[in-house]
Each structure stands twice: as C-alpha cells, then as structure tokens.
Amino acid sequence: xxARPAGRPLVPAYLSTGxxxxxxxxxxERLSVLARTEERVPPGLPAAELALLDALEGGSLAVVEAAxxxxxxxxxxxxxxxxxxxxxLIHTRAPIPPADRFDPDLLKRxxxxxxxxxxx
Amino acid sequence: MASAPSSTxxxxxxxxxxxxxxxPDTARDLVKILVAGPFGVGKTTLIDSVSxxxxxxxxxxxxxxxxxxxxxxxxxxxxxxxxxxDFGRLSLPGGVVLYLFGTPxxxxxxxxxxxxxxxxxxxxxxxxxxxxxxxFDVLGLVEDSGxxxxxAFNAFPDSPTHHGEERLRRALxxxxxxxxxxxxxxxxxxxxxxxxALVDHLITRDPAEAR
Numbered sequence: 001x002x003a004r005p006a007g008r009p010l011v012p013a014y015l016s017t018g019x020x021x022x023x024x025x026x027x028x029e030r031l032s033v034l035a036r037t038e039e040r041v042p043p044g045l046p047a048a049e050l051a052l053l054d055a056l057e058g059g060s061l062a063v064v065e066a067a068x069x070x071x072x073x074x075x076x077x078x079x080x081x082x083x084x085x086x087x088x089l090i091h092t093r094a095p096i097p098p099a100d101r102f103d104p105d106l107l108k109r110x111x112x113x114x115x116x117x118x119x120x
Numbered sequence: 121m122a123s124a125p126s127s128t129x130x131x132x133x134x135x136x137x138x139x140x141x142x143x144p145d146t147a148r149d150l151v152k153i154l155v156a157g158p159f160g161v162g163k164t165t166l167i168d169s170v171s172x173x174x175x176x177x178x179x180x181x182x183x184x185x186x187x188x189x190x191x192x193x194x195x196x197x198x199x200x201x202x203x204x205x206d207f208g209r210l211s212l213p214g215g216v217v218l219y220l221f222g223t224p225x226x227x228x229x230x231x232x233x234x235x236x237x238x239x240x241x242x243x244x245x246x247x248x249x250x251x252x253x254x255x256f257d258v259l260g261l262v263e264d265s266g267x268x269x270x271x272a273f274n275a276f277p278d279s280p281t282h283h284g285e286e287r288l289r290r291a292l293x294x295x296x297x298x299x300x301x302x303x304x305x306x307x308x309x310x311x312x313x314x315x316x317a318l319v320d321h322l323i324t325r326d327p328a329e330a331r
Binding site: 030060064068071073097103106109110111112113115116118 | 140143145152176177178179180181202213216235238239313315319320323
C-alpha cells in the first residue's frame with residue numbers, strides 16, 4: 001500500500017476489526033487475492049471474520065470484492081484478512097504472481113484479451 | 121453481506137451470474153485501470169457496460185483535510201464523509217482479470233486517489249465536452265500521479281459536435297502523444313475501444329516516458 005497523508009479517520013471504521021487499525025501484513029492491497037485454507041474454523045471467531053470466511057467458501061476473492069460484499073472499507077478488510085492469514089485460515093497472494101511481475105507481454109495480453117471480448 | 125443481488129437485464133454478451141463473483145479458476149494476473157472523471161461523466165455507466173459482474177462498490181472514508189472543503193450535494197455531515205468507489209471486472213482470455221475502478225477526479229479525493237492508483241496500469245479519463253472545466257482537476261491528479269492515460273469523450277446526446285479534435289486537445293492541454301477518442305459509455309464495444317486506445321498507448325509509448 002502507498003503511504004497516505006496523515007489524517008484522523010472521521011468515522012470509527014475499525015469497529016469491525018475489534019479496534020485494530022493496521023493489518024499485520026502490510027503488503028495486502030486492493031487486488032490481493034484471498035482464499036480459504038483447509039484449516040477448520042475455530043469456535044468463537046468474531047462475526048466479521050466469520051462473514052469473511054463465509055464469503056470465501058465459494059472460491060477466491062480479491063480484497064476489494066470481499067470488502068464490497070461485507071460492506072467494509074478496504075482498509076478494514078485488510079485488517080481482517082491479515083488476522084485470518086496469521087491464523088492460517090486463509091491464503092493471501094499478490095495480484096500478480098512474482099513470476100509474471102515483469103512480464104513484458106502482460107500489456108499485450110490485456111490488449112489481446114480486450115480484442116477477443118469485442119469480437120466474441 | 122454476501123447476498124445475491126438480481127442483475128438487471130441487459131444486452132451484454134456475457135450473462136452475469138447473480139451474486140457469483142468469485143474469481144474464475146483461470147485467474148492469474150489481476151490488473152487494474154482507473155476510469156477517472158468528474159461526477160456524472162459516465163464512469164459507472166462505462167464500467168457497467170463492460171463488467172462481467174454487476175458493478176460493486178466500497179465505501180471509502182475521506183480524510184479530514186478533504187472533508188473540510190467537501191461540498192458534495194446532499195452530504196452535509198462532515199463527520200460521516202465517505203465516497204463510494206465503484207468497480208467492475210473483466211476476465212480476459214489468457215488468465216488476466218482486468219478491474220476497472222471508477223475514480224472521482226476532484227482535488228479533495230487526492231489521498232484516496234493515490235491509494236486506488238497504486239499498481240494501476242493506467243487511467244482512462246472520461247470527459248464531458250459540455251463541461252470541459254470539470255475535467256481539469258482530474259487531469260491534474262492523473263498527471264501528478266505519473267499514471268499514463270488516455271482521454272475519452274463520452275458522447276452525450278446533446279454534446280456539442282462542433283469541437284474539432286485540435287480544439288479539444290488545446291482546451292485540455294493534452295500532449296500530442298496522449299490518445300483522444302470518443303466513446304459511448306453505454307455501449308460495451310465502444311467502451312472496450314476506449315480501453316484499447318489506452319492499452320495500445322501503454323504498449324507503444326516511448327519507454328523514456330515510463331515511470
């Protein structure tokens with residue numbers, strides 16, 4: 001995440017996170033991919049964390065998609081996801097796998113893909 | 121919560137599953153493009169016309185600094201100033217999933233802008249030729265952020281047709297290399313063409329211009 005200019009949040013956006021304001025994994029971003037692990041859900045998880053695990057039952061979601069489904073700001077979702085990842089209840093991965101990060105063909109794949117959609 | 125919203129009927133090619141927004145199994149590279157512009161220019165319309173999912177949104181909080189100058193119509197309570205950021209998604213053949221983020225272009229959204237722009241391939245700036253001045257802020261934000269961009273005029277029925285391309289370029293103070301296209305944000309193919317104008321620009325632009 002990029003650093004944001006200092007500014008007190010005006011709304012207690014982090015009530016859903018039990019008062020935790022910073023994710024324990026700073027690398028989570030809007031398009032990081034979240035997926036459930038095989039780990040069994042322990043009893044007594046807070047409702048917001050259960051809701052996130054529930055949303056991931058059907059498959060993986062980008063952080064921003066999970067945030068939209070749960071009605072949470074992206075920043076709050078990152079805190080939840082990091083906590084669940086620390087407990088190995090979910091996997092997180094970068095939007096672009098490291099092997100593809102410097103792929104010079106990535107833009108070309110986007111262009112080709114868009115053209116294919118158009119002629120579909 | 122993860123309810124299953126009903127999608128509105130539309131003529132798009134890819135039928136939208138209701139509520140099913142999980143990543144396709146083929147998803148590998150997730151990339152994003154910002155669709156930027158002033159309120160009412162058609163950002164959400166464009167995203168809606170091409171997205172395979174019903175456009176979703178997140179509620180983002182504005183910083184205090186921006187709230188002070190905020191004059192959003194109907195938003196008078198500064199203590200609860202939030203802005204909804206719409207996004208949509210296109211799963212492209214080849215494992216790329218392209219996200220489009222509707223990004224408001226006002227100066228007061230600068231902190232949010234930087235956050236959303238992080239890692240973006242580029243920006244498609246939507247402009248309404250009936251009110252060019254509303255686009256100056258957004259062009260300033262895009263240029264400050266260093267994101268490569270293309271400009272698309274969203275053609276409204278009453279858009280003036282007498283603007284020549286050169287006049288528009290001059291009015292917006294665009295570089296000669298910046299793509300300038302006209303699109304109908306309601307039309308999927310037209311919107312894809314505008315996105316292609318941006319992506320082709322990203323591919324062909326002088327590497328010296330790259331960030």
